[in-house]
Amino acid sequence: MPTKQLKWTLLIVLSLIWGSSFILIKKGLIGLSPYQLGALRIIFTAVFLLLIGFKSLTDIKLYQWKYIAVTALFGTFLPAFLFAIAETKVSSSICSILNSLTPLNTLLIGILAFGLAFKRSQFIGVVIGLIGTAILIFNGKQESSNDNYYYAVLVIIASVCYATNVNLIKKYLSDVKPLSITTGNFTVMLVPALIILSCTNFFEIVHLKETQHAMMFIAVLGVVGTGIANVLFFRLIQMSSPVFASSVTYLIPVVAFFWGLLDHESLTAFQLVGAFIILVGVYLANKK
Secondary structure (H helix, E strand, O other), X not given: OOHHHHHHHHHHHXXXXXXXXXXXXXXXXXXXXXXXXXXXXXXHHHHHHHHHHHHHHHHOOHHHHHHHHHHHHHHHHHHHHHHHHHOOOOOHHHHHHHHHHHHHHHHHHHHHHHOOOOOHHHHHHHHHHHHHHHHXXXXXXXXXXXXXXXXXXXXXXXXHHHHHHHHHHHHHOOOOOHHHHHHHHHHHHHHHHHHHHHOOOHHHHOOXXXXXXXXXXXXXHHHHHHHHHHHHHHHHHHHOOHHHHHOHHHHHHHHHHHHHHHOOOOOOXXXXXXXXXXXXXXXXXOOO
């Protein structure tokens, strides 16, 4: 498949996977605490990746492990807990929308910290995408008066973490295979995640049906939504640009809202307009 077609294919596949992750987190919180959820997500992913990618760790040079550790921290470890904590007070759809700040943060961090060159059309595309996101926020039926927007700040912090991560990978790990990066990331995070899990009451409640049911959702989230998706995402970063790769977060809210439809929710005309504006923003942000 030509590179241009492949990068758009990866973008769409990732949007479908990650757009579904917010509902999985929501379901997982029915039976697990945010810290248990975040830790289990990392543990399930680490076990899966070590089974399929252990040999790929040899491709990581010794000096590159410091970048593997830093990208693990910003790209997965902190966001895994930040999103889980946020979704105890903020709806999954609002979290998915706030996550769309990632491309703007990617562009700004890339310019300020990494000397990333950009064009006017890219910045305009990011702004247009955010306008579409705002339309989804203010016209979404999922928006609730009970949402605690102090917790929404945690999602914004997570988006900054993601933005930092994609710039770090592009600059320091472009020559490392995606499977090696992903497996290395979760190898680094496995022990800290086990420590965090052991500090909770997980082993006292693991026998409960509600806990086991929640664990099934997090296993899917870990293996597909984190493990496989991260391999695809790192490949996308390497074959395109940080801004293009982070544009996946524009499509995630659209997928999240369609999950709402399946859950007997409805999309308003304004939401459809917002989704269209988001797609226009993605196009402009990546137009050559």
